Amino acid sequence: MAGALLFRPNDTVNAFITTIPDVTYSDGVLSGVRVAVKDNISTKGVETTCASRILKGYIPPYDAHVISLLKDAGAAIVGKTNMDEFGMGTTTENSAYGPTLNPRDITRVPGGSSGGSAAAVAAGYVDLAIGSDTGGSIRCPAAFCGIVGLKPTYGRVSRFGLIAYANSLEQIGPMARSVTGVSDLFSVISGQDKMDATSVDRPYNHIPSPDINGLKIGIPDEFFGRGVRPEVADTVREAVMTLESLGAVTVPCSIPSMKYALAAYYVTCTSEASSNLARFDGVRYGPGNSNRKSWHDAYSEIRKTGFGEEVRRRIMLGTFSLAAGYFGRYYQKAQTARQMVRDDFSRIFKDVDIIAGPTMPDIAFTLGEKSDPLQMYLSDILTVPANLAGVPAISVPCGTVDKMPVGLQLIGRLFDEERIIDTAYAYEQGVS
Amino acid sequence: MEDEIIIGLEIHCQLNTKSKLFCSCSTDFRDNDPNTHTCPVCLGLPGTMPMVNRKAIEYALKVGKALNCEVLDESEFSRKNYFYPDLDKAYQITQYDKPLAVRGKLLVDGDDGEREIRITRIHVEEDPGRSVHIGTTDSGKYTLVDYNRSGIPLIEIVTEPDLRSPKEARKFLNKLRATLEYLNVFDSEKEGSLRVDANISIKGNERVEVKNISSYKGVEKALTFEVTRQRNLVRRGQPITRETRHFVEARGITTSSRSKEEENDYRYFPEPDLLPLKVSGWVEKIDLPELPDARRERFISQYGCSVEHAKTLTGGLKLAEFYEKTASVDNALAATWTSDYLLGELNYRDFSIDAMPVEHFRNLLKLLKENAITDKSGVEILRIILDAVKEGNIPETPDSIVKRLGLAKIGGGEIGSMISNVLAEQSDAVADYYAGKMQALNFLVGQVMKKCRGRADPGELNLMLREALDKKE
Numbered sequence: 050m051a052g053a054l055l056f057r058p059n060d061t062v063n064a065f066i067t068t069i070p071d072v073t074y075s076d077g078v079l080s081g082v083r084v085a086v087k088d089n090i091s092t093k094g095v096e097t098t099c100a101s102r103i104l105k106g107y108i109p110p111y112d113a114h115v116i117s118l119l120k121d122a123g124a125a126i127v128g129k130t131n132m133d134e135f136g137m138g139t140t141t142e143n144s145a146y147g148p149t150l151n152p153r154d155i156t157r158v159p160g161g162s163s164g165g166s167a168a169a170v171a172a173g174y175v176d177l178a179i180g181s182d183t184g185g186s187i188r189c190p191a192a193f194c195g196i197v198g199l200k201p202t203y204g205r206v207s208r209f210g211l212i213a214y215a216n217s218l219e220q221i222g223p224m225a226r227s228v229t230g231v232s233d234l235f236s237v238i239s240g241q242d243k244m245d246a247t248s249v250d251r252p253y254n255h256i257p258s259p260d261i262n263g264l265k266i267g268i269p270d271e272f273f274g275r276g277v278r279p280e281v282a283d284t285v286r287e288a289v290m291t292l293e294s295l296g297a298v299t300v301p302c303s304i305p306s307m308k309y310a311l312a313a314y315y316v317t318c319t320s321e322a323s324s325n326l327a328r329f330d331g332v333r334y335g336p337g338n339s340n341r342k343s344w345h346d347a348y349s350e351i352r353k354t355g356f357g358e359e360v361r362r363r364i365m366l367g368t369f370s371l372a373a374g375y376f377g378r379y380y381q382k383a384q385t386a387r388q389m390v391r392d393d394f395s396r397i398f399k400d401v402d403i404i405a406g407p408t409m410p411d412i413a414f415t416l417g418e419k420s421d422p423l424q425m426y427l428s429d430i431l432t433v434p435a436n437l438a439g440v441p442a443i444s445v446p447c448g449t450v451d452k453m454p455v456g457l458q459l460i461g462r463l464f465d466e467e468r469i470i471d472t473a474y475a476y477e478q479g480v481s
Numbered sequence: 482m483e484d485e486i487i488i489g490l491e492i493h494c495q496l497n498t499k500s501k502l503f504c505s506c507s508t509d510f511r512d513n514d515p516n517t518h519t520c521p522v523c524l525g526l527p528g529t530m531p532m533v534n535r536k537a538i539e540y541a542l543k544v545g546k547a548l549n550c551e552v553l554d555e556s557e558f559s560r561k562n563y564f565y566p567d568l569d570k571a572y573q574i575t576q577y578d579k580p581l582a583v584r585g586k587l588l589v590d591g592d593d594g595e596r597e598i599r600i601t602r603i604h605v606e607e608d609p610g611r612s613v614h615i616g617t618t619d620s621g622k623y624t625l626v627d628y629n630r631s632g633i634p635l636i637e638i639v640t641e642p643d644l645r646s647p648k649e650a651r652k653f654l655n656k657l658r659a660t661l662e663y664l665n666v667f668d669s670e671k672e673g674s675l676r677v678d679a680n681i682s683i684k685g686n687e688r689v690e691v692k693n694i695s696s697y698k699g700v701e702k703a704l705t706f707e708v709t710r711q712r713n714l715v716r717r718g719q720p721i722t723r724e725t726r727h728f729v730e731a732r733g734i735t736t737s738s739r740s741k742e743e744e745n746d747y748r749y750f751p752e753p754d755l756l757p758l759k760v761s762g763w764v765e766k767i768d769l770p771e772l773p774d775a776r777r778e779r780f781i782s783q784y785g786c787s788v789e790h791a792k793t794l795t796g797g798l799k800l801a802e803f804y805e806k807t808a809s810v811d812n813a814l815a816a817t818w819t820s821d822y823l824l825g826e827l828n829y830r831d832f833s834i835d836a837m838p839v840e841h842f843r844n845l846l847k848l849l850k851e852n853a854i855t856d857k858s859g860v861e862i863l864r865i866i867l868d869a870v871k872e873g874n875i876p877e878t879p880d881s882i883v884k885r886l887g888l889a890k891i892g893g894g895e896i897g898s899m900i901s902n903v904l905a906e907q908s909d910a911v912a913d914y915y916a917g918k919m920q921a922l923n924f925l926v927g928q929v930m931k932k933c934r935g936r937a938d939p940g941e942l943n944l945m946l947r948e949a950l951d952k953k954e
Contacts, residue, residue, distance in 0.1 A: 091528040104527070111521045113528060208754075212527040216753035245530050246755050321753055324562050327571030328525050332626070344566055344624070371562070371748035380750055 050402035051075045054082065056127040062150040062159070064169040067096050068128035077123030079237060083118060085178040086170040088129040090221065091137055091210040092116055095126075095336060097257025099212050100144035101134045103355030106332045113210020113390075114242045115179060116223050122237045126449065130165030135326065136214040138162050139428050140414060141190070143359045150415060153195060153453060157413040162192030165226050167194040176225070177234045178401075180397050181211055184314050185218035185432025188444035191224055192456025193413035195446045197473065198224040198233045198434075202464045204249035204440035207242030213325040215318035216247075218436040228445060228474040232257050235466065253437045255467045262296035264472060265401040271307040272431055272458075281452040285407040288447035288457045288476060292405070295475050300401050306393045307434060309386035314433040315426060316370050316383035322360075323367030339400075362422065390437040398462045403469055407431055408444040408456030431458065441466045444475040484715070485684035486708055488650050489642035490700075492657065493635050495608065495674040496540045501632035502607045503531030503574065508633055511671070515613075515627035523632035525569030530754045533558075537634035541581055541605045542764055547660055547772055548600050550585030554761035556604075558752040563745045567610035567626050574639075575606035577749045581758070587660070588774065589653045590792065594647055598653055599641035608633040613746060619794040630673075642680065647704035650679065654697050657794060659773045662798035669797075670833060681707050683715060687723040691735050693726045703728040706735055776801055785814040793820040800824075800834045807839060810846040818846060818859070826863050836870050845879040857935035858888040891936045893933050893945065894931070899937075900949045903928045914950060922946070 053073045058065070066088045070430035074081055086092060089099045091109035093116070098104040112120070119126060133143040141149040149159040149164040152172040159168040167190030170178045180187040182200035193196025199222045206221045206260025213219070223234035232255065233326030241250040268289060273282045293299060304310075331337050331351035342350070356364070397404060410428060419425040435442035440463055447457035457476065461469040501508055504522035522529045522539070545552050559577035584601035610628040634839045638657070644650045658675065661667035668674055676695050681704055682688035694703050707726075714721050720801045726735040771779070773795050780791040780801075794816065807815040823837060830836070845862055854862070862879045871874035883889055904911055907928060913921035929942055 089528075091526075097527075099527075107527070109521075109528070110525065111526070111529075209530050210528040213754075244532060247530075247534055247753075265677050320750060324560050324572050324748070324750070327562060327564065328527070328569060330564065330566075330571065333524065333569065334526070339500075345564070348564055368748065371750055373746045373748070376750070 050080060050327070053080055054081065054083070054125055055126075058169075058174040060153065060174065062152050062168045063147055064130055064149055064172060065128040066100060066131050066146050066165070068094065070124065070199060072125040072127055074125040075120065075123045077121060078233070078376070079119065079177075080123030082124055083175040084124040084234070085128050085130045085166055085175040085210055086106050086116065087132055087163050087166050087178075087180050088178060089132060089181060089214070089388070090116065090211045091212065092126065092129065095129060097129065097212070098145070099135045100132045100146055100357065101360070102145045102336070103143075103329045103331075104293065104335050105402035105436045106336060109210075110461045111210065114207035114244060115238045116210065118238050118240075119179075124177075124237070128169070130163070130169055130178065131161035132165055132306050133137035133186075134360050135212070135322070136162040136181060136186055136219070137363050139185070139189055139425055140164060140419065143357055144415065145357060150416070151194060151413050151438065153409050157453065158193065160193030160413060162186040162190075162411070163198075163224065164190045167191055167196055167198065170194070170196050170224050170226055172339060177230055179221060179234075179238070180223040180224050181219055182436065183215050183318060184436050187222045187224060188408045188432050188442060188456065188458060189429075191444040192408035192446075192458075195454030196224060196226050197443065197477075199231050199235060199443045199466065199470070200409055200435060200441060201235065201239065201466060202251070203440045203458050204247050205239050205251050205253065205441070205466070207245040207248045208239075209242055209244040211319070214471040215321040216325065217321060218314070218318055228257055228470060228477050231443070231471050232474075235470075240254065249464070251464045253466055255470065258297075258471050259478045261292065261475045262295060262471050264292075264468075266292060266297050266299045266472075267300050267306045267397050267401035267404040268299050269307075269397075269404060269406060271304050271418060276427065276430060277410040278412070278450070281400065281407050281409070281411060281455050283344070284448040284455045285405075289405055291388050291479050292472065292476060293364055295479050296463045297472070302397050302401065302404070304390070304393045304397065304434060305432070306389040310390055310434050310437060311426065311430050312387035313383040313390065314429070314437055315366070316379050317387065317437075319363045319367030320380050320383075321367065321371045323364045323371065326356070326360065326364055351413060354367060359422065364411055373469070379409040387437045390434055392440070394434070394438040394440055402462075403472055404460040406458050412450050412453035412455060433459050439463060443469045443473050445476055447476065484712065486645055487642045487682050487684055487688070488644035488647070488704060489680045490640045490644065490650060491678040491680075492638045492654070493676045494638070494661060494667050495671065496537055496634040496636060497668045497671075498534060498536045498540060498634055498724060500534055502534050502537050502605070502634035503632055503903065505767070506632065510629040513626070513629065515629060515850070518629040519631065523569075524628055525631075531574060531752070533755060533758065534634065537605060538581070538758065538760065539695075539763065539767070540634070540664075541603060541636050542674055542760060543666055543767055544638070544661065544663045544770055545582030545585065545603050546764055546767055547664055547769055548582075548603065548638070550582035550586035550600060550603060550885045552582045552760060552764045554759060555579070556581045556758045556760070558755045558758065559749045560752050562748045565609070565612075566624065567628070567631070569610060569631055569939055570630060573607060573609060574752055574755070575603035580604035581760070587653065587656060589649065589656050591649050591652065596643075596649075598643045600637040601641050603638050606635050606637060607631070608635050620948065633863065639656040647701045647708060648928045650704055651762065654669055654700055656773065657699065659796055659798065663772050663776075665798075679704055681711070683708075683711050683721070686711065686715065686721045689721065689723065690725045691728050692725055692738070694730075696730070699728060699730050701736055702733050706733060710735070729890070734850055780804070784816065786806050786816045790820050792818040793824070797845060799832070801841060803834050803837070803842075807843050807846060810843050811850045814846050814849055818842075818849070821865060822860055826867055830867055830871055832870070836867060838866070838876065841866055841876060848879055848883065852890065852938075854883060854888055855886055855935055858883070858890075859890070861935070888934075888936060890938060891933055893941065896933065896937050896942055896945055899929050900946055904949060911950070922950075
């Protein structure tokens, strides 16, 4: 039934940048369900900042395709969630609006970059949330906050209206406390869009089933090796055993291209970002520059003061990778490595139905713990391969280490979200 | 020995599709205010994505086919990154290392007969917006940006360095323009619809790129200036610097542009928001219309036009159509009067062929064919009509002009009496004639013509005057 609701969360973890106190909603499968939306997704009439100073005050004149779909399904969109600026980060500390705290332990980060969406769900402010995942930005905070998050197959959800960070890698995806919630939300937002040339006509209409009898699961060595905290690896191994007890069969496998994955990811995403973020110049939206200067001086100033440090770092890295004389050594080589990752996945998926491993190599960091950018980048190692290959991946809670949640990551074949959702559902039902 | 001039052109043409290249905004903004033909996509608002206009690709493929290019089954859009206020995304979506079409050719009536100019590539890209500077550069107060043009589809046509003179470059452009018009993919009268960058060198020396040429006539002017400038440098033994120069249309010169802004590294990379452009099978389905060369041959065979007239009359689509609409009155008269008289009068007034109402011209041809007026009166009538158009008035028909001004050719009797009058008045000239001074005859003809305001047939007048003089003797 169509209606209205009041939304006044006691947002102690700083999950939201903007809340919409009075929300009306229409009929539909999500009628009246409170949904939070990451602040890099355009919402008509509602400020959309990407957690950046450079977009402060920017009110999009149009809705992202997923927002139109959500509104049509009756969802009550109650607010815009905090994030790492433009999606660049793994902790939601890189926000011009302050960090989001992890509802499970407020001394820790919620993960990122969709940290606000994960925290809003984990804290119970909303039922469902929309995030975006460029290199793990849905799965990481889902794992750190103990909720479920799905990065769909590239092309299965329209990106129209998602403020681009790295177009070839990112997807909008659902986050919820349960697999069913993720599945319900995914069925609303998936499908082809005539405004996104990379979207594919593969709508998702599936009811999760816990039957995984005979499912073949690949267990890649690389997901349990160096750099992964042993307690996290053990917790995930136990979860895999649970899946086996439910009828699944495990097979050891290897993704040799993983050693190039992180470099390929960071070169690709920073290259695309350097181009995507060039339009933020203060001319058409965001805080302007009233000083009468030559245009390049005005541009330099607005971009120096409007972007945070991590964003500036990535823009510079990407600019360098695309520069004449370096293109072949960086961007092009990254694409070759990316193809190797794709090839590894398609080889492995000839023998197995899904791949399982930890979502993150560790539990949620304490605030300020990862001060070295390279250390931070390394923590994306287990999530970036799915983005490079375009395949779907889900993170589902599978226990705790030091009282903090651990995520089980299930990676599927292209457009085979149904299978990883069923597996996650089987696990969730099996342990509850 | 004359030095060899080497010229290659890069031509940007706006395609006249109804909507823009990557969104559905209308392209027809000529009579509208700035920033009224825009949407989130062509304003480059965050989160928007391009969708390729199929029609624009079809138009570009037509051009590729007409210029005998190889069309690549799969081409790719890339981003050309640079900062400028009228470039709202800070990158232009264009094609880089995988263009739509390559290796074509166009036959041009060159300096030494017909020559084949090779086309390197044709690619599709979007036009940026337009900056309007208020005040001069030094004292300028501000710049306004109009994004109506942002996203208009362009093709860039690049030639090999096959052109050998500024004149040949102009002829190439004229032929190219005619071809684009015949394909109905281009509106040459739209301001800024064609922009040219030219590379020019004198063999054995560095080449210079001249940018910012926005008219057909400008190309020849800019290149002629460059030839002189470069030859002078060579003559003085000074080196030619490899550089980019700007054409200053108003002064007809090129100036060096050493600004840092020109030295861009465009950091091209494939546009991740668009899939590879696959066009296999499209080209085969395209039916090309009759192109300028074919039409020229047809004018010669069907209407009996001279080669020169046929070339002139097929040099533009509207002109060719105009001719065909008037040829039914009289092929030969229509050809002569269109190419030898009408075009001159139009050029003089900076008019296109549209200015001349077809029915008026047919009427004029009929009067000429019926021998009802003299050529001189014919030209006078043309001028009266075009001047009326220039004033914004509805022009009078030739019939009515003839009537009002009494331009009807006068008959033998009337000529005869005027001759008698003139001979009586000009006895000195008559005497000179009898003394054998032939100039006197011309003078007397002129006097009679003047008296009858050009309405006498010159041949008839000449004959009658001689007869009268001889009789008198």
